[in-house]
Every structure is written in C-alpha cells, then in structure tokens.
Amino acid sequence: MSFAMQDETANNTDEQDVPVDQPVEDSNKSMDEINAEIEQELEEAMVEEELNREDQLEAEVAELKNKLLRTAADLENYRKRSTRDKADAIRYGNQRLLEDLLPVIDNFGMGMQASEQDSGSMIYMGMSMVQKQLDDFLANQGVQVVDLQPGAKFDPKVHDAMAQEESETFEEGQIIRVMRKGYKMGDRLVRPANVVVVQAPAVESEEASEEASAE
Template sequence: MKIKDIFKNKTSMNTENTDKDPIENEIENVLNEVETAEELSVEEQLQKELANEKDKFIRLFAEFENFKKRTTKERIDLFKTANQEVLQAMLPVLDDFDRAMTQISKSGDETLAKGVALIHEKLKSTLVAKGLEQVEIKAGDSFDADFAEAITQIPAPSEDLKGKIVDVVEKGYKLGDKIIRFPKVVIGN
C-alpha cells in the first residue's frame, strides 16, 4: 500500500472536517510528487535496462560477425593449404628426380635424357598447378633467416661472399604465401 493511499484512508475516516487543512494539502502535494518521482524512477530504470539490453545485443552481434569473418578466413586458408601434406611428401621425390636428371644428362644418352626430362617437367607442372612454388634463392644472395635455413658456415671463397649464400644444398618451396620447406644453404664467413 502506498503512502498516498494510507493518507487518503485517514482523511476519509475524518468526515466531520470537510475543509482540507493547509498542512494536509501540502502533504498531499508532496505525496503526489513522490509518486511521480517513483513513476519516473521506474521509467528511468526501464530505460537503463533497455539501453543495457541494446548494448548487449550490439556487442553480441559484433562478436558473431567477427566469428563469421574469422571462420571464413580459416576455411579459405584451409582450402589453400589442403594439399600441403601431400606436396610435402612429394618434395623428396622431386629432389630425387632433379638429381637423376643431372646424372642422366652426364651419361650422354640423349633419348633417355629427353624422355626423363618430359616426365620431370610434367611432374613439376602438376605440382605448380596445385600451388607449389620454388623459393628463389641462389649463391651470392644475402642470407635472410626468414627465407632460408643455414646448415653450416664455411670460409668465404672471396671477400664479396662473406655473410652471403655460398651454396644451396636443398631447394625450398612454398604453397601460396606460406613456406612449407625452407631452402637449406651454406653461408660464407
């Protein structure tokens, strides 16, 4: 029961006095103001709750959008590198093929060299079609640990090769922008 209701019950019980006392008028005015303030505070509370719920909704929506973007990016990256394991398994075969090509070209049998060269090119073109690229590093380039793996250092054959790549022992390959095998190099010091 509200204060105003209590006050009205008390004044209705006092029926012999029909004129309102100025104090009673003042009390009634104060009670009306309190009731209005209570209504405003309830309205303000509802406005605050609504603002909080809107804020929660906006944050949840933004979080969901970020989740969608992240999973889409991860899915695209997965599709780009889906062949990575297969291609990594094929790299030693490609290396063996390169070594075989070198030895066959030394043998002098031109028909054998030509036939193996065709097969070698077909294998390379198939791997390139699947996204494999060779990391371009050659002797004389500056050594960068982000793109090559130094396996040893040897005394530089000349002054201009100090701190640079002297020899490439194993070729490096990348799939898209990601290096899947770093080239192994020898550095001069």
C-alpha cells in the same frame, strides 16, 4: 467590602482579559485542505517514481544495446574467422601430401642432373617431360620454389645454413650455393632451403681475436 463583591469584581476582571467580541483563531485545518495536501504529496511521489522508472528503463535499454552490439561484433568476428579457416583449409589442405612428395621430387631432380650429359637420349627427353608435369602440378597447387641466387643474403626465415665456407667472390653472410631447394605454398613456408653461407676469412678472425686480447 464583602466577599460577594470581591468575587464579582474578580469575575469581571477575568472577563475583561478575553473580550467577548474578539473571535478565537482556530489552528486546525479543514478536511478539504488536508485531503488536497495528501493528493499533492501522492502526485509528487508518483511523478518521482515515474522519473526513477524512466531512468531505470533507459539504463536497461542502454545495457541491452551494448550487449547486442558486443554479440553482433562477436558474431562478425566468428564469421570472418570461419571464412579464413575454411580458405586456409582449402589452400593448404594438400600441404602434408606435398611435404611427403618433395623428397621424391628432389631425387628425380638429381636424376635429371646426372643424365644431362646424355641430353639427346629418349630417356632424358622422357624425364624432362615428367619434370615439366611435376613443375606444373606444383604451380597448380600454389607451390613456389624459394627463389635463391648465388650471392643472396642469408635469411633464417626461409634458409637453413648447412655449412659455411670462405669465398673471394661473395661477402660474409651471403649464400654461395643451394644444397636442397626450399618451397613455399602461398605465404607459408613448406620447407626451408638448405644453403652454404660465406664465413669470415680465417685471417680476419685471427686478427679480430688478437685485437680483442690486446684490449
């Protein structure tokens, strides 16, 4: 066989590997398909960005709402505090004056007690009228005497124990007598009452000491 025939046979064999009537598949996409995919990706990105923006705006709105509520609460508390302070200033504005006036009232009361033996005199009657005016003045200012009766229980919130004494009538810790009146202005204590309080009998104290030593 000649070389020319061998070349022709090889060429025929190569042509048979790829038939002429079978089209070759093109893997490249068309420009329309590419543009459509790009537009879809852009739309998805825009939707995602819009959703993120909405979440961000909702978070900002919630934060501003919380700040507004806190500001409103602080303002309301400030308004209540200012109203309370103003009421206290009006209610207790004369407390310092009353504190300075109370010793004068005490001295006047002692003068009244000393003149009771001559209760029919004009001087005593005049002093009684002044005493009533003082009592009315204190009442108008919202001042009240700390109500104490013999036998009342000692209360360190409104009483000052000036002395202790034994008593057969009252029990330990009870008040025997008042040495100086106490006063309150509303719920505020202006001056505590000076009182004498019952102490435990000496015999009982000695027995308690002996029992404690024996133990």
